Amino acid sequence: MYRLMLVDDEYAVRRHVIDRIDWHQYDFDIVCQAENGKEAYELFEQYLPDVVITDIKMPFVDGLELSEKILKKYPYTKIIVLTGFDEFEYAKKSINLHIMNYILKPVSANSLIEILEDVKVKLDEEIKQKRDIERLREYYQKSLPMLRDKFLEDFVKGEYLFNQVEEWLSYYLIPLKGKFYIVSVIQIDNFYKESQSIDTKETEFKKMALLELVEEVNKKEDLGIYFLSNNQVIIISQDNLNSENVFLQSVTRKLEMIRQGIVRYQTFTITIGVGHVCKSLEEIPNSRKGALSALDYKLITGNNQIIYINDLEHNEIVTLEFNEFDGRRVVRMLKSSAVNEFHEFIDHIFMLVSSCHKMHENQLYLFELVTQMIITAKELKIDLSKIEETEFNLFKLLGEDQQVDQLKNKILCLGEYIMEAGAKSRQITTANLVTLAKAYVEEEYMDWALSIQKICEYLNYSPNYFSSVFKKETGQAFMNYLMDRRLEAAKELLLTTEMKSLEVALEVGFSSSNYFAYCFKRHLNVSPMQYRKDNICL
Structure with missing residues (x-):
């Protein structure tokens, strides 16, 4: 069932359109009606209908202005314009708005049904296209190499937990199960310097030529898994049979074949950085760091070389560095109360702590x-003074000789406290939500720009959820509640002050005196000035 909104300033026209058609028979449900474009847009943002049927000539905001505003933010909305014969040429000029269709007044049931059926077909086709499993599967298959390379890039950067890596390797059918591993990084010499002055096609050609040669050597020599990352070729080599030294010699020989091939067949050179040999998947990111560090020595060794990091630096297999990725992950886990993931993360970190002797x-x-955990707690407005001997004493514990298990338990305790307190703070009852909303209205109803979107940003709830809760708790839509509050304030000012109609309008949150007068009369069946006159006389 598709949602539909009907907008026309004449009640008789709206009733005529509604009564002439069995809407449910054609899979449409009229979710709201509006008398003018301003009211219509507010209701649109509340109900988000799929289809809008609107008149052109209306007070305050006309149908074409409304259509333009809707389509700018919600381009998938289908809009049907009702127009009189004298407006038709004007309406056609708005064809660039991508309005679905036009219906001449008076509206006949048959013409409207015909257009609705056409709209439904288009909506059905759009949904089918989005949900077309075969098409998505085909698109996924085409995207698989790119997704695989993105996973490998994130993996060698250390952005996956160890217990996740094997699952994803299996998913992407990547055969990475060896006794030894080593990462090599191939960099085109002077690439970044030349890319500023050489045609882009030339630099792309160099990358493709390098990849082609790597593929050729890999087919003959089983070099390993390779992919392009940040204009560098990353190679993960593995070995199950040989000793560490024999493995390293074998990898170096194959890399030399690539280097020599580039020298022989191309007009550019490459430098290859080789990381430390490691014995587990978990250590591969450190091997990559070693390979990148090796490339930093190009200034000393020169270009067109294979540089092995162990020739230049001592091999510290396990290193710990609290990087940006770790920081974002800690914040996400604490704010979303991901208890199990947090425990796995801390287990992983303390396994590395046990392995790192620095x-x-x-x-x-x-x-x-x-520090990141405490900053996150502060952002969540969590009072850490209520947790006994855990948070700030951790800094003292970290500077003393402590058992690893004791430190681990203290950090877990702090994390669990933050996650539990954060979860409780999010459990605001629906009644409290409405109370907060009403309090906000009392403070801000004078602001003509106050809308559902604005109050939802303040309360940090989605417009759909907030609208549903507010109506359920109060029995009326939020915008109706806001209108009532403004009109009550206006009535009070009309009876207790000598302010002019425009002054009252602006004081209580209306953008113009015309719109204020229109709403006042619509709700109270009397104009503002007549209301003042009638009630002051009493």
Whole structure:
């Protein structure tokens, strides 16, 4: 069933349109009606109908202005314009608004049904296209290589938990199960310098030529898994049979084939950084860091080289660094109360702490971790003074000789407290939500720009959810409640002050005296000035 809104300033026209058709028979449900474009847009944002049938000539905001405003923010909405014969040429000029169709008044049931059936077909087709499983499957298959490379790129950057990696490797059918692993990074020499002066096609050609040669060597020599990342070719090599030294010699020989091939067949050169040999998938990101560090030594060794990091730096297999990814993840887990994921994250971190023998790195990482947790608690307005001997004493604990398990438990305790307190703060009852909304209206009803969108941004709820709760609790739509509050304030000012109609209108949140007079008379069946005259005389 598609939702439909009807907009016309004449009640008789709206009734005529509504009564002439069995809307449900054609899969449409009239969810709201409006008398003018301003009211219509407010109701549109509340109900988000699929189809709008609107008159052109209306007070305050006409049908074409309304259509333009809706389509600018909600381009998938279908709009049908009702127009008189004298307006038809004017209406046709708005064809660039992509309005679905026009109906001449007086509206006949047959012409409207014909257009509605056409609209329904188009809506059905759009939904079918979005939900077309075969089409999505085909699109997914085409996207799979790109998704695979994106996963590998994030994996070598260390942006996956160890227990997630094997699952994703299996999902993308990536055969990565070895006794030893090593990461190599191939960089085109002078690439960034030349890319500023050489045609883009030329730089892209260099990358494609390099990838083609890597693929050729890989087919002959089983070099490993490779992909393009940030204009560099990343290679993950593995070995199940040989010793570490034999494995490294084999990888170096294959990389040399690539380097020599580029020198022989191309007009550019490459430099290859080789990381540390490692023994687990978990250590692969550190091997990549080593390969990138090796490339930093190009200034010393020169270009067109294979640089092995172990020749230049001591191999520290496990290093800890609280990076931006860790920070974002901690914030997300705490704010979403992801308890199980937080426990897995802390287990993983303390496994690395046990493996890393650089005490200062361990302490620095944990300091930054705890600092991020406390900052997040502050953002959530959580009072940490209520948690006994856990939060701020952690800084003291981190500077002392403590058992790893004790530190781990303290950090878990802090995290659980933040997540539990955050979850409780989000559990505002519907009654409280309405109370907060009414209080906000009391403070802000004088603001002519106050809308459902604005109050929902303040309350941090979606417009649909808020509208549903407010109507359920109060028995009326929010915009009707706001209108009633403004009119009550206007009535009071009319009887207790000598303010002019325009002054009253602006004081209580109407953008113009005309719209104020229109709404006042519509609700009270009398004009503002007549209301003052009748009641003051009493």
